[in-house]
Amino acid sequence: MSNPQQLRYSKEHEWLSAAEDGVSTVGITEFAANALGDVVYAQLPEVGSAVTAGETCGELESTKSVSDLYSPVTGEVTEINEDVVNDPSLVNSAPFEGGWLFRVRVTEEPSDLLSADEYTAQNAG
Amino acid sequence: MTPSVMSDALGDDRPMSSTEIRRTALDALHRSLGATMTDFAGWDMPLRYGSERDEHLAVRTKAGLFDLSHMGEITVTGPQAAALLNHALVGNIASVGVGRARYTMICRADGGILDDLIVYRLAETEYMVVANASNAQVVLDALTERAAGFDAEVRDDRDAYALIAVQGPESPGILASLTDADLDGLKYYAGLPGTVAGIPALIARTGYTGEDGFELFVRPEHAVELWQALTKAGEGAGLVPCGLSCRDTLRLEAGMPLYGHELNTGLTPFDAGLGRVVKFDKEGDFVGREALEAAAARSRENPPRVLVGLVAEGRRVPRAGYPVVAGGEVIGEVTSGAPSPTLGRPIAMAYVDAAHAAPGTPGVGVDIRGTHEPYEVVALPFYKRQK
Numbered sequence: 001m002s003n004p005q006q007l008r009y010s011k012e013h014e015w016l017s018a019a020e021d022g023v024s025t026v027g028i029t030e031f032a033a034n035a036l037g038d039v040v041y042a043q044l045p046e047v048g049s050a051v052t053a054g055e056t057c058g059e060l061e062s063t064k065s066v067s068d069l070y071s072p073v074t075g076e077v078t079e080i081n082e083d084v085v086n087d088p089s090l091v092n093s094a095p096f097e098g099g100w101l102f103r104v105r106v107t108e109e110p111s112d113l114l115s116a117d118e119y120t121a122q123n124a125g
Numbered sequence: 126m127t128p129s130v131m132s133d134a135l136g137d138d139r140p141m142s143s144t145e146i147r148r149t150a151l152d153a154l155h156r157s158l159g160a161t162m163t164d165f166a167g168w169d170m171p172l173r174y175g176s177e178r179d180e181h182l183a184v185r186t187k188a189g190l191f192d193l194s195h196m197g198e199i200t201v202t203g204p205q206a207a208a209l210l211n212h213a214l215v216g217n218i219a220s221v222g223v224g225r226a227r228y229t230m231i232c233r234a235d236g237g238i239l240d241d242l243i244v245y246r247l248a249e250t251e252y253m254v255v256a257n258a259s260n261a262q263v264v265l266d267a268l269t270e271r272a273a274g275f276d277a278e279v280r281d282d283r284d285a286y287a288l289i290a291v292q293g294p295e296s297p298g299i300l301a302s303l304t305d306a307d308l309d310g311l312k313y314y315a316g317l318p319g320t321v322a323g324i325p326a327l328i329a330r331t332g333y334t335g336e337d338g339f340e341l342f343v344r345p346e347h348a349v350e351l352w353q354a355l356t357k358a359g360e361g362a363g364l365v366p367c368g369l370s371c372r373d374t375l376r377l378e379a380g381m382p383l384y385g386h387e388l389n390t391g392l393t394p395f396d397a398g399l400g401r402v403v404k405f406d407k408e409g410d411f412v413g414r415e416a417l418e419a420a421a422a423r424s425r426e427n428p429p430r431v432l433v434g435l436v437a438e439g440r441r442v443p444r445a446g447y448p449v450v451a452g453g454e455v456i457g458e459v460t461s462g463a464p465s466p467t468l469g470r471p472i473a474m475a476y477v478d479a480a481h482a483a484p485g486t487p488g489v490g491v492d493i494r495g496t497h498e499p500y501e502v503v504a505l506p507f508y509k510r511q512k
Binding site: 034035037038040041043061063064066089092 | 161172173176177178370374440441442444463464471494
């Protein structure tokens with residue numbers, strides 16, 4: 001699996017796209033989706049809600065476990081992926097594309113986001 | 126995402142006495158197939174190869190191939206093998222015909238369940254007891270201790286066997302292409318010695334999936350060859366390798382208990398709704414009789430909690446340990462829960478107070494991390510195959 005170079009990553013396995021008009025897209029990585037197994041339920045933050053970098057903003061349930069979803073940045077949620085709400089398996093089949101989770105108007109970024117290479121190295125360790 | 130996603134919630138997370146991870150004879154093969162491995166009762170076992178949902182559905186509609194070599198085989202032989210097992214276990218093992226198998230339990234003197242077992246009668250004076258991996262040592266110790274005074278030998282055969290299961294509606298056809306054994310004559314819960322792909326095997330028509338299927342006990346050095354032969358024979362029939370994750374959802378849909386979840390030393394077979402496995406009318410005394418007679422009376426007159434099925438109205442998944450609630454009160458506890466691939470909704474088994482145990486009891490929910498989600502009480506099993 002390869003982690004797209006144009007994205008940045010949190011240690012907790014979320015990815016963040018480069019901002020367009022101040023809005024970035026958030027998802028979980030293929031590594032994380034594989035570790036979870038089949039995702040069967042996604043509880044995403046509400047549109048308009050505030051999210052804080054490193055804090056819980058939702059949860060993902062798979063056959064074997066439930067995992068907290070952390071926001072990689074601080075900001076306001078502008079959109080959630082209704083396709084994933086209706087068909088959570090998109091997180092497994094297309095984690096970097098159709099399986100994106102939410103969009104956020106970023107007000108603050110933490111300093112410890114990883115590049116694709118740094119994130120890949122973290123998971124190899 | 127939390128790092129906890131990397132750990133597994135398969136359930137059998139009791140601490141092991143040994144820190145050494147055990148690997149089956151098929152370990153390298155699992156890795157070559159890209160399996161996600163998990164620690165299960167001290168064994169490094171395949172959790173899934175790809176999508177656990179796809180593996181589950183393959184077993185329901187076609188066929189699945191499982192490595193179950195972690196299961197614990199114990200051989201009991203000798204003139205008094207039957208008498209020993211009748212004394213040590215709660216079932217009437219002496220009445221099992223040669224070539225047949227029986228689901229049974231081993232209990233403590235106080236009636237608490239030490240393990241649930243399948244016992245195969247291989248010959249007049251030879252039985253094979255198959256214990257859960259997590260309890261194999263406990264069962265071996267108990268049988269050895271209980272054998273005192275009997276003319277019978279208890280032998281640890283855990284390392285003598287690999288166990289490969291082929292389960293699902295296509296499994297008879299797949300196996301038939303590799304053996305001359307009379308599979309049509311092999312009933313559910315029967316086992317016979319034979320050869321599969323030229324490999325000596327005990328062929329048993331048993332499983333833990335709710336489907337027709339077979340379990341093949343072979344010498345570990347033959348495991349890879351047998352796995353490969355079955356894989357090839359199943360190519361055209363939709364056979365896929367399957368991990369323990371789908372084995373758990375398959376058995377849950379079939380309403381089958383899992384030790385450490387629905388069964389434990391704090392419960393008697395009667396508490397678990399499985400009092401039928403206890404045979405008071407068999408010859409001779411058996412360990413736990415007195416306590417189990419009391420437990421049987423209690424379950425008739427004043428049943429404690431009852432094991433029920435729960436089906437979600439929503440999509441959030443109940444997990445073992447979550448409280449079952451009604452009217453704001455805790456009335457039970459989930460013992461196993463998972464999204465059901467067959468029903469398309471989350472399901473659970475739970476012990477609930479008898480007053481709330483009837484199918485259709487209104488107002489029952491599960492406390493899912495602080496939110497009370499509505500659940501329907503149903504009779505077990507959730508799934509029964511069409512015969």
